[in-house]
Amino acid sequence: MTNTLLKLEQINTHIEQFHILHNVEFEVSPGEVTVLLGRNGAGKTTTLRTIMGLNNASNGTVTFKGEDITKLPPYHIAKKGIGYVPEDQGIFYGLTVGENMRVGMRKEDDATKERMEWVLELFPDLKKFWKKPGGQLSGGQKQMLSIARSYVNENDLLLIDEPSKGLAPVIVEKVIESIEKMKEKTTVVLVEQNFYMASRLGDRFYILDDGMTVHHGDMSALREDEELKRKYLGIA
Amino acid sequence: MESIIETKDLTISFGGHIAVNQVSVSIPRNLFTSVIGPNGAGKTTFFNLLSGQLNPTVGKVFFKGENITKKSTVERTRLGIGRSFQITNVFPNITVLENVRLAIQSREKVRFQMIRHFTYYKKFTEEALNILNTVLLSKRANALAANLSHGEKRKLEIAMLLALDPELLLLDEPTAGMSLEEVPAILEVIENIKKEGNRTIILIEHKMDMVLGLSDQIIVLYNGELLAQGNPEEIMDNETVQTAYIGGESK
Amino acid sequence: MDLFLNLAINGIATGMLIFLIACGLTLIFGLMDVLNFAHGGLFAWGAFVGVWAYGITQSFILSMLAAVIAGLLLGLITEYLIIKPVYGNHIQQILITLGFMLVLSELIKVVFGPNILAASKPPYLDGSWEFGDVTVIKYRALIIVVGLLLFLVIMAVLKFTKIGLIVRAGVMNKEMVQALGINIRLVFIGVFMVGSALAALGGALFAPSSGVAYAEMGMEFGIFAFIVVIIGGMGSVPGSLVAALLVGLSNGFMAYYYSDLAMAVTMILMFIVLIFRPEGLFRVSGVSNK
Amino acid sequence: NESGGDEPSGDPQQEETEENNEEESEGNEEEKEPIKIGVLASLSGVLEAYGAQTQKGFELGLDYATNGTREFNGRPIEVIYEDTETNPEVATQKALKLLEDDQVDFLVGSSSSGDTLAVTGLAEEFETIMVVEPAVADSITGAEFNEYIFRTARNSSQDSAAAAAAIADEGVKIATLAPDYAFGHDGIAAFKPYAEELGAEIVHEEYAPQDSTDFTPHIQKIIESDPDYLYVVWAGANSPWNQLKDMDVQGKGIKISTGAPDIAALKTMNDLVGMEGFTVYYHTLPDNEVNDWLVEEHKARYDGEVPDLFTPGGMSAAISIVEALKQSDGSTDANELISVMEGMSFETPKGTMTFREEDHQALQPMYAIKLVEKDGYDYPVPELIRVMEPGETEPPIKNGQ
Amino acid sequence: MIKTIQKSTWIYIAVAFMLVLLPFFKDERWFLFLMIQVFTFGIFAMSYDLLLGYTGIVSFGHAMFFGLGAYSIGITLNFLESTFMNLFLGILLALVLGGIVAFFAGILTLRLKSHYYAMLTLALASLFLVLAEKWRSVTRGSDGFTFRIPELPGPLQDHRNLVVYMFCLVSMVLIFFGLRRLTESPLGKILVAIRENEGRVESLGFRIMPYKVIISVVSGVVASFAGVLYAISIRFVGTNVFGIDVTLDALLMTIIGGVGTLVGPIIGAGIIEFAHHYLSDLSDVHWIFERWIILFGIVYILAVIFFPAGIVGTLWHKLAKRKHKKQEMKQKTSDKLAS
Ligand SMILES: Nc1ncnc2c1ncn2[C@@H]1O[C@H](COP(=O)(O)OP(=O)(O)OP(=O)(O)O)[C@@H](O)[C@H]1O
Ligand SMILES: Nc1ncnc2c1ncn2[C@@H]1O[C@H](COP(=O)(O)OP(=O)(O)OP(=O)(O)O)[C@@H](O)[C@H]1O
Ligand SMILES: [Mg+2]
């Protein structure tokens, strides 16, 4: 019990009149990478948004570090040490790359600066286009910016929605390495369609379908289990 | 082989930064061509230049031998160049079905009809539903496009392109964000078009397995320049491509 | 030459006066993308509170202070009751703020009576200095100074703090800003209050210059402020300053040289600017996320 | 009514009542049918203050003319006030309601010329007498005249004649400043011939936008034309007074003259002490019993407030209606009323007014005044120089043009 | 789909028919006049909705068309004899002028985005206002002028108001059905697409300019016609027809009724005119209502809070929600049956 960082119990989420999530349950242990899988429209993004407080759960609880955060406003949740990379990147189009990074910084101390340097090394493109408005970046560059922005804060938990989307293979590799590197300090919940990436990073997995958690287990098990893969992911 | 679209010294710079640099390529008709390259290499910009969203600083674009450099997006679409967008670009507050129907309406040249009721054109609706079926989206036909999940929007994006039924299809990362389960369906659609043999497809994609599986020809852009052009084997053997783009071991 | 100087100085002063009305709106309309038709109402309230406070205290400084405080309070109320439910929806903003504008203007009559109020200025700000043939009205000189000071302060705040960034980011993508740990509500309330206080201060400074405060001044000058913000380019504070000066100067010179068109100068100016620069003089990139 | 005793015309009214009672015996059984008057005024919006003055004046006028009984020949007089909101469309709608629904016998109003013009046609259509008060546009009794229209208010031309009489003289150089819309242009156009006839020379005409924030360039031009007098026609809250002071126009030897406005606006004219001009009304200026009654009664009813610029107008309109009824023996038939009202004279707080036969414009006294500082007043007080008799400010007849 | 359309059409026709009968039950003229105002402003607001609701164009200067219409008819009938020939001439003039001005205004929408276009139209309308103010020999400036409308033949003259009422009502109904057909035509669908995403419309192969110009002209002509009706109903024209208030009225009626619904603006016009009428009468009831404008303002505020998408829009929304719920229930039961 003590070993859970994040826990979702009986989460139901409505968007307007639509009932999107039905009794979603899952648990994240510290230091692990948990992967959310499922087909389009299954409710993965909604799950992450519900954790962030961007969608409100109509019932059920989200517990983070033993504390009920279900009803907290998003900024409050973020301040508790949760970073978020949304699937649409969430770039402020009119602000420059630098300004985008600056808005995202929760603190401006030395540790942050250090992380900033590391991030810019990771994605040199961002350094190159530091003064360019975010809206003018290429699709992949936007993705990098979104990831980078979440990296500069010290997060206990990072929710990442499809980071590999639109990234060139080299960069995907870099992102994988970076997440591996952060793992000790930062727990990660990852939504990922790129099975290669998911299986390299994931410790545990959950499969969502039609707003319900239909399966979960260790990633290693999934990697071997062709049957499961075919059933839920349509791959062999 | 006869080329359907051809560029000559195509160049564009955004306030000093040259995004596409003197690219001259010729895309053969009815072949499947892929464009690859690192992020920010200029692939999307290259598409924008072909489809008319952007005008080149220097250089020319020829479509079926005709110089279309000065032509607008609208004219190029009417000539038969259709595209999908990397960042989804649909009509958010109308239904999925109407999104697709608009594309059909354009293809059927029903543009200034303001007397008839839109339901008069029954076959548009039927066809739109058919297309939604092929991209596995018919279940969401009556949802507002804004309410789609990301992957669903990508499918809608493709559906609209199919509805337009252009001679030249420019696909900008059509399967980005699409689930593993659904990619095959989309691939099938693309493969079917390819098989029909009278359409030309140009694809931007980072998923190398897909690129290699589909392409007859691959173009590599790097820093806005044309780095290489050739069949998949040639490209995979190219060392620069390997180090600059693909990186370490990759699937 | 003297004539030219006279016209120029008065034009600049008028421009500054207009800037005082517009700068609050630049912040609210430009940064927060809120079409606040009640802005003029806040301006009128500032004028009335200023006149009233001056009548009681006989202190110019205190009257300005009173107006600012009234502006802050009204700003808080406005944001909380009126604006909060309609962020991001221009159509609803128009309707609700116009309704609130009616309420504000009418309330002025309830509180201060239906008559116009005479606004006087302290004796030390009365009259003018004469330099040869050049007349410099003291109060107008004060307005130029205050306008410049405000401009510098606003610029400094926007430049050296994250506030400006956060507000702009918040308008572009409110959810994301929150997900980054920022309580955007608080920031918006704050900016809205400051914007309202600036409007009220504008009103309080304006009344003694024209000598009266009247309930309808809100609507009249509210639209004027919109024009200036548009000419300057939405969201650009320097743009508003330049636009305000341009409006002031062109009004002055046109009134002198071609007074037949004086009524239309501002509109013609806006027309010309928009035809040649469709996004205003100073373009702020991507205020909206499209 | 306690002050009814001073009212001289009390007795004849009584007699008439009796006479009528005999004639209309069938009406005696039940309540007598009331005489209805509809008053249109701006009771909200920009001209609200004017509307309120008219309303108060009208109330007082009725009480005065009927000795507080609000009856005529035993028939109660009923007044319905409607707010035009200074919007012609609303004015039309309210007028229709009054004319058709309430079947008023008289219309009175309104505070703006536009509203009034929108309604005068209806008065004609319904064959109902309309007493115009206090709208000033010349065209109401001029180009747009119809015979149902009577005006107790002075018109622009009378203002101008008064203004000219107050300042114009042989060899005097006059510059003018007016708002750049119909009211201003009409005012100056009417002023010019009067002033020129008196030997003055108009050296410069300046028009400034009504809502101008900066009058200095206009004032600059006026100063350059170097006149003896600056005649200002102005109405509305936003005014040039402050800047005239700031630019030290009077210090440069230019005397300012204008029509003194209502008290609220006078408060903004503190800088113009010493100015000579004219006014339609200020409560200390007229010297007659009606005015004494008005001032006293107004103070008594309204918290010690004195009547303002348009209060006597409202009162005059009420008095003129009662007077007309008297002369027509209580008939509310419009054609009969027209015939008695044409040329009718009646006593008002401003003295005797006469509806001129040709255009139904009431000729009335105006006042040449000077603004002086006075203890206990927070505004410059108009002080009488002389009363201008009605004939002195008689405007040209322009109906049907 | 077709079924529902027919159903709503029948409802509209029934309502129109009731409106035809209305004056035979309540024939006070002020009431008819009020209804005429509702019809004219209903038409005007519909023309506004065409821009705002269907094409996403915000205009702060729509009054210019209204004013053009009012002045065209007023000046024609004032300067020429008041005959039917000239009445038609005046209407024709109004429509043509409205169309021409709208054509140029429409071209400008291409260059300018949202607020900037809105303010540009504001400038245009103000210039017309200045023109009306300055061209006094024709317009009589801010005082305005009255004019006569031609006499109707024989007995009809006695029921002139009824005739004007019917004329306005029929105009409104015809315009409503006409515009509704327009918005539901393929062209109407393109307009909505333009509202939603201009750039994408082009890459589907539609040129934007003709559509914006077409809709601007249609809207301008209809607005101008509303101005004609307005002037005819009060037989007076003053500069107020070019005022910002007129535009704001149209805007408010459209928003209150429901943007992009066409019936909404008519209902909005009804609500605003009647609320205005009854609220302003309240001041007779009690002095506390002397400041009835405050209540009027509060109506706007409450409208936004309770009907965020306008009255019609919000009701439709609710209806859709209910339908969805029903469908969901059905689906659930059928799912259960299937499994
Ligand atoms: N704003 C909304 N209004 C209505 N329905 C919505 C809304 N957003 C999402 N949905 C629906 O909720 C369901 C879950 O969406 P969600 O975005 O969570 O899916 P996802 O698993 O992230 O899919 P993808 O892989 O395509 O991103 C989908 O069916 C979607 O259509
Ligand atoms: N409108 C623009 N203004 C300025 N720079 C731009 C603009 N559009 C693109 N760029 C720049 O041009 C370069 C090429 O961008 P492009 O979008 O073509 O890349 P891409 O090859 O499609 O990359 P990705 O794989 O990430 O989508 C990038 O560096 C980008 O920042
Ligand atoms: Mg998703």
Ligand SMILES: [Mg+2]
């Ligand atoms: Mg790209």
